[in-house]
Amino acid sequence: MLRFECDYGEGAHPRILQKLVETNLEQTPGYGLDPYCESAAARIRSLCGTPDADVHFLVGGTQTNTTVIAAILRPWQGAIATSEGHIAVHETGAIEASGHKVLTLPSHDAKMDAAELRAHCTAHFADDSSEHTVQPGLIYISHPTESGTLYSLAELKAIRAVCSEFHLPLFIDGARLAYGLAAEGTDVTLTDIAHLSDVFYIGGTKVGALFGEAVVITNDALKKDFRYMIKQRGGMLAKGRLLGIQFDTLLKDNLYFQLGEHADQLAMKIRGSCLGKGLSLYVDSPTNQQFVVFPDKLLEKLEKDFSFSFIAKPDSTHTVVRICTSWATTESSVQTLCSAISNL
Amino acid sequence: MLRFECDYGEGAHPRILQKLVETNLEQTPGYGLDPYCESAAARIRSLCGTPDADVHFLVGGTQTNTTVIAAILRPWQGAIATSEGHIAVHETGAIEASGHKVLTLPSHDAKMDAAELRAHCTAHFADDSSEHTVQPGLIYISHPTESGTLYSLAELKAIRAVCSEFHLPLFIDGARLAYGLAAEGTDVTLTDIAHLSDVFYIGGTKVGALFGEAVVITNDALKKDFRYMIKQRGGMLAKGRLLGIQFDTLLKDNLYFQLGEHADQLAMKIRGSCLGKGLSLYVDSPTNQQFVVFPDKLLEKLEKDFSFSFIAKPDSTHTVVRICTSWATTESSVQTLCSAISNL
Amino acid sequence: MLRFECDYGEGAHPRILQKLVETNLEQTPGYGLDPYCESAAARIRSLCGTPDADVHFLVGGTQTNTTVIAAILRPWQGAIATSEGHIAVHETGAIEASGHKVLTLPSHDAKMDAAELRAHCTAHFADDSSEHTVQPGLIYISHPTESGTLYSLAELKAIRAVCSEFHLPLFIDGARLAYGLAAEGTDVTLTDIAHLSDVFYIGGTKVGALFGEAVVITNDALKKDFRYMIKQRGGMLAKGRLLGIQFDTLLKDNLYFQLGEHADQLAMKIRGSCLGKGLSLYVDSPTNQQFVVFPDKLLEKLEKDFSFSFIAKPDSTHTVVRICTSWATTESSVQTLCSAISNL
Amino acid sequence: MLRFECDYGEGAHPRILQKLVETNLEQTPGYGLDPYCESAAARIRSLCGTPDADVHFLVGGTQTNTTVIAAILRPWQGAIATSEGHIAVHETGAIEASGHKVLTLPSHDAKMDAAELRAHCTAHFADDSSEHTVQPGLIYISHPTESGTLYSLAELKAIRAVCSEFHLPLFIDGARLAYGLAAEGTDVTLTDIAHLSDVFYIGGTKVGALFGEAVVITNDALKKDFRYMIKQRGGMLAKGRLLGIQFDTLLKDNLYFQLGEHADQLAMKIRGSCLGKGLSLYVDSPTNQQFVVFPDKLLEKLEKDFSFSFIAKPDSTHTVVRICTSWATTESSVQTLCSAISNL
Known part of the structure; x- marks a missing residue:
């Protein structure tokens, strides 16, 4: 059984494990106040072109989203996301548990539309009984999105403009950032992300770390x-250095970006096989997550040897699944999958 | 500089790292639903003598305390702890952030007194306007406590009796459990902990894991x-197996308990040196944390080569520090410290 | 200027004020433990046919919704409402501030559809990664709804059946209950509401009280x-008796139900005038709230003498407003409004 | 039975009821946006000498405390109060339910000591691991306190100085403010309260209103x-004008202050009787709440005709009760009580 269901099925990139082994018996201060965290933070500031940014390392994505959002919002404010936003759907109400509503806008392949965002904010602040509804307090988007899609630079700038107009911080969830930055055809760079957002994070869990998300606060x-x-x-x-060591390793010698490129290239091969076979895409994603519509009969055959994530059942005879590659996916396993698809 | 300030200054026991390396490229389901978590949970159920217990693996202590407590309490209930309880003092109000008051009882070297607990509960439930005050909803104790002290079996049973009388769950924080179970003279075993509590956890972060706490729910x-x-x-x-692998390794071949014993024995050597030098103990602890009162002048000398945690300043010429050993502390570094103390 | 914008523009029914004056200098225990609250609760139990119900008196609607919902739900659960539900839209995120997501289903003239509710619950509990999404914890509906519409008895029973199937409490917001029970053609009675729900409330604020909502818990x-x-x-x-006195007065001699009937009859006259004039209804409501689509030019004229609530702007030349009657609306003011509409 | 157990046993001052009756059928906008609220707010600004203050009217004390405190604090901050502070003891954890710890300092007859406050804040902000403990976010004091005691102007200024030093807002709970301002010998005026605090409230519930607290925000x-x-x-x-009407009436022609004076004078008579009888005071209060130590046998006799609040049982043969006067207490009932005490 080859697993393509997610991008966190293996451990960590070997260089990370090696570094953990090497440093294992060193004694360092706890809680992220060690030299490895310092070094990783310095690398991030430099790569982002934001010398004054604060950098913090957290363990996981839901935790990071909640911590950042709850830190920013006042009690009567909510976070605006799309209706497919991870915080709106897949975090068991973590944002609400911190006291805040997730206000949802329509999802366009999981992307937010700047004009709809402006319309929502305009309507709220123009309402003379606005205090009866939740006040927008920040904007949350993911890049890549939950559907693997990407904002163009122009789209990001348009959202940024609305944020600036209404004095709302922009928070970009970069859980899969490497896969977005490495995608063919994207015009968005890491420095764009850093300069257009008020706070964002560089995801490690899904890009080669055992775990970890690096929060970058520029505002x-x-x-x-x-x-x-x-x-x-x-x-x-407690042993915060584990995060520092991982990010220090990932961000050295471009490893993080290479891992993104690797996964994206393999995803494009799978996409090609699916299209070649006449399958249709549920969403057209240029990154490591592919959403493919399969006739149920074909899918059943394929699932004897490969595992995917179930996404939706658009009609009684078709199923949409997510096929993920990652930093750990091998050429050969992708070749095996592509052959199997072609031979269906 | 030799660090004795805490028990989480190094990485993980080498067997754990080795196992992480060995399993690194295996593909497993995420979120704790993998075979390693299953295996570790089975070991824990067996060691505790609680075949029906639910076992869950979380990342850190504050997170574990909040998650367990918030899961148990109803909104109008609070957790009863001592005034030195970790949840009362050192978690930045995490319990309150989940909506619950920490109700504090006097600390007796960080231990709770069963009679005082009974008096508090009796008074609350007898008050005919009890709804104006927070209702006790669970009892939280640590074993070892925050001061390194231990409950006797009789003391634990007395607290358990109050819990049963008032139908209040007992939650035991075992962040340093190994160091308690291995202490000389203790009559409390792991099965006692498991059978007297409704929920407790086996701490990994401070006993040889990179991170991780194993929650055992028996109620x-x-x-x-x-x-x-x-x-x-x-x-x-996401990569829940990292927790499974660590606990599976720690609990195999008694490693966890041996690490506890190792640290306790070294702590007793330090304790002996301090007493031999005529220093007094702030708290008399039989476990890996020693709280020692130093004349400031002697401490200054010692701190050129060793680091400790500052605890208190009982008068203008003395300071209390915490000296910790751990699974990772070596005989030789303890020898160096003991010599330095003797030669002060 | 005659105000038809809401049903809480005046003080209280004169009988209530008279009773407050009569009892003013009596001394009673505070916090709802007085004889007036007891008497009102007894009336409610009797009228509902629920001799074992607990009855509590709260001050306002948002407070009541939050208190009831937060008392019922566990931290990982949400309240299911329609997308127009008061708790979903008009309470500034009060439910979220208590830690819970409002899960929304489609609104059918503000009513929930039992089949859609069943589908949502079935999907959630069948999902093998359900713990990543908010668990349904209770069902919230309003009767009358926010749009003035009413459930039929069959519709309520169908929702009740889903609640029972999934062991979910049904909470009915009766802020305008009198106007629902008195509507022409309804087959839903107070005892139906009491027996089909687990908890509901009898609204006072909008039906002749200064303020107050009577919560009835039957489960x-x-x-x-x-x-x-x-x-x-x-x-x-503190002076809980103010609530007891008000509900005791409202529920004596059928006053509450007569006030409902009065307002509904006047609303039907306004409805008739609008339809007679060829205006269309935004929602067809049989209760005291009428939602009417006006050409902007006509509305401008009317608003010189009458005030309404703005609801929506369906196109560039029309506006939807809410026209409310209440226990306090007079025949003559309705006559004035109807004439004005006819003469537009 | 004459009730002296609290200061909220009757309805409202007759002028308030009269005004409610007079205005009953007027139509006004809801939610506090009516002319009566405006007028009352203008009176308050003028009386306080704070022309730019924001004034809001809320219903009750617990609600007001929670709303103000939760509006001010950031998630990691707590409110500092004394260990007897109303928010620390008698609000069922309302502050914690909003996510914030109540940090307690010693109570000196329910008053906070400025030096202890400074020491706490200094220690917190000097700690280099301060992020592990709750950050002080505001200071909460009551005037009069929960024990009926009063701060002197010098004491208030000393607390204010600490607040300013650490940039912490000062919130004064004035639930019984009238009884404090009218006390014999006090040197604290309403304008002092308004100028030394960042936000405070003028209590109505306990001083002649049916209910209501007027929040004054000067910062x-x-x-x-x-x-x-x-x-x-x-x-x-919803009918916010009820609050406006009540405060507009209370603050007209000095009624509020006269009610305070009336109650304080009667309380001094009771105090005199108790001292004359040789009874001791648990706390020496110059305001409407008297805390008296009775031998149980005498108390038993007295409680046949009078009701008090139980406070404490200092030993096996004595009981402390609270005896309250209020705006509604009559000379004759106080005379009856004083005679009964003298004749014990």
Whole structure:
């Protein structure tokens, strides 16, 4: 059985494990105040072109989303996301558990439309009984999105403009950032992400780390006291250096970006096989997640040897599944899958 | 500089790293539904003598405390702890952030007194305007406590009796459990802990794991839907197997208990040196944390080569520090410290 | 200017004020433990045919919704409402502030469809990764709805059946209950509401009281400790008897139901005038709230003498407004409005 | 039975009821946006000498405390109060339910000591691992306190100085403010309260209103969006004018202050009787709440005709009760009580 169901099925890139082994018996201060975290933070500031950014390392994505969002919002504010946003759907109400509504806008292949965002904000702040509804407090988008799609630079700038107009911070969930930056045809770079957002994160869990998300805060107003928030929300790892070591390794010698490119190229091969076979795409994604519509009979055959994630049942005879590649996916396993698809 | 300030200054026991390396490229399902978690859970059920217990693996202590407590309590209930309880003092209000007050009882070297607990509960439930105050909803104790002290079996049973009388779950924080179970003279075993509590955890972070706490729920009423709670509170690690692998390794061949014994024996050597030098103990702890009162002048000298945690300043010329050993502390570094103390 | 914008524009029914004056200098225990609250609760139990129900009096609707919902749900659960549900839209995220997501289903003139509810619950509990999404924990509906519409008895029973199937409590918001029970053609009675729900409330604020909502809990499992919750959420009025006196007066001699009938009859006259004039209804409501589509030019004229609530702008030349009657609306003011509409 | 157990046993001052009757059928906008609220707010600004203050009317004390505190604090901050502070003890954990810890300092007859406050804040902000503990976010004191005691102007200024030093807002709970301002010997005026605090409230519930607390926000930084918070926390009364009418009446012609004086003078008579009888005071209070130690045998006799609140049982033969006067207490009932005490 070859697993293509997600991008977190294996451990970590070998260089990371090697570094963990090498440093294992060193003694360092806890809670992220060690030299490895410092070094990783310095690399991130440099790569982002944001010398004054604050960088913090958290363990997982849901934790990161909740911690960042709850740190920013005032009690009567909500986070605006699309109706497919990870925080709106797949975090068991973590944002609500912190006291805040997720306000949803329509999803366009999981992307937010700047004009719809402007319309929502305009309507709220123009309403003379606005205090009866949740006030927009920040904008949350994912890049790549939950459907693997990407914003163009123009689209990001349009969203940024609305944020600026209404003084709303922009928070970009980069859980799969490497796969977005490496996609063919994208015009969005890491420095764009860093400069257009107020806070974003560089995902490690799904891109070669054992775990870990690096939060980058560029907006000065959001920097103060963030460590209190990490501690309170359970994200302050006692052995914080494990995060520093991982990001320091990932961001050295372009490894992070190469892992993204590797996965995207393999995903494009799978996409090609599917299209070649006449299968249709549920969403057209240029990144490591492919959403493919299969006739149920073909899928049944394929699932004897490969595992995918179930996404939807668009009609009684078809099923949509997600096929993921990752930093760990091998050429040969993709070749095996592509052959199997072609031979269906 | 030799560090004795905490028990989480190094990485993980080498057997754990080795196992992580060996399994690194295996593909497993995520979120704790893998064979390693299953195996570790089975070991724990067996060691505890609780074949029906639910076992869950979380990342860190604050997260575990909040997740368990918030899962148990109803909104108008609080957790009873001592005034030195970790949840009362050192978690940045994580319990309160989940909506619940920490109700504090006096600390007796960080231990709770069963009679005082009974008096508090009796008074609350006898008050005919009890709805104006927070209702006790569970009892939280640590074993070893935050001061390294231990409950005797009789003391634990007395607390258990109060819990049963008032139908209040008992939650035991076992962040340093190994160091408690291995202490000389203790009459409390792992099966006692498992049978006297409704839920407890076996700490990994401070006993040889990179990170991780194993929650054991023995009370059927508390089992339902706990995975929702882990996910919502950010504790469901995508690569959950990392936790399974670590606990599976720690609990194999008695490693966990041996690490506890190792650290306790070294702590007793340090304790002996301090007493031999005429220093007094702030708390008399039989476990890996020693709380020692130093004249400031002696401490200054010692701190040129060794680091400790500052605890208190009992008067203008003395300081209390915490000296920790751990699974990773070596005989030779303890010897160096003991010599330095003797030669002060 | 005659105000038809809402049903809470005046004070209280004169009998209530008279009773408040008569009892003003009596001394009673506080916090709802007085004889007036007892008497009102007894009337409610009797009128509902639920001799064992617990009855509590709270001050306002948002407070009541939050208190009831937060008392019922566990942290990982949400309340299911329609997308127009008051809790989903008009309470500034009060439910989320208590930690819970409002899960929305489509609105059919503000009503929930039992089949869609069943489909949602079935899908959630059948999902083998259900712990990643919010668990349905209770069903919230309003009767009358936010659009003035009413469930038929068959529709209520169908929703009740889904609730029973999935062991989910049904909470009915009766902020305007009198206007629903008195509507022409309804086959739903107060005893139906009481027997089909697990908890509901009889609204006072919008039906002749100065303020006040009477919560009726019929499900034994939801009764325990509810007074703690009222106190914690700020709903326990020190002079609780003010609520008892008001409901005791409203529910004596059928006053409450007569006020409902009065308002509904006047609303039907307004409806008739609008239809007679060829205006269309945005929603066809049999109760005291009428939602009418006006050409902007006609509306401008009318708004010189009458005030309504703005609801929507369906196109560039039309506006939807809400026209409300209430217990306090007079025949003559309705006559004035109807003439004005006819003469437009 | 004459009731002296609390200061909210009767309805409202007759002038308030009269005004409610007079205005009953007027139509006004809801939610506090009516002319009566405007007028009452203008009176308050004028009486306080704070022309730019924001004034909001809420229903009850617990609600007001929670709404103000939760509006001010960031998630990692707590409110500092004394260990007897109402928010620390008698609100069923309402502050914690909003996510914030109540940090307690020693109570000196329910008063906070400025030096202890400074020491706490200094220690917190000097700690280099301060993020592991709750950050002080505001200071909460009551005037009069829960024990009826009063701060001197010098004491208030000392607390204010600490607040300013650490940039912490000062919130004064004035639930019984009238009884404090009218006390013999106090040197604290309403304008002092308004100028030394960042936000405070003028209590109505316990001083002649049916209900209601008037929140006065003088610190510009705390004004924004407060109406959202009132709505979300259930404190925005639909018929908000009821609050405006009550405060407009109370604050006209010095009624509020006269009611305070009336109650204080009667309380001093009771105090005199108790001292004359040789009874001791549990706390020496110059306001309407008297805390008296009775031998149990004498108390038993007295409680046949009078009701008090139980406070404590200092030993096996004595009991402390609270004896309250209020705006509604009559000379004759106090005379009856004083005679009964003298004749014990």
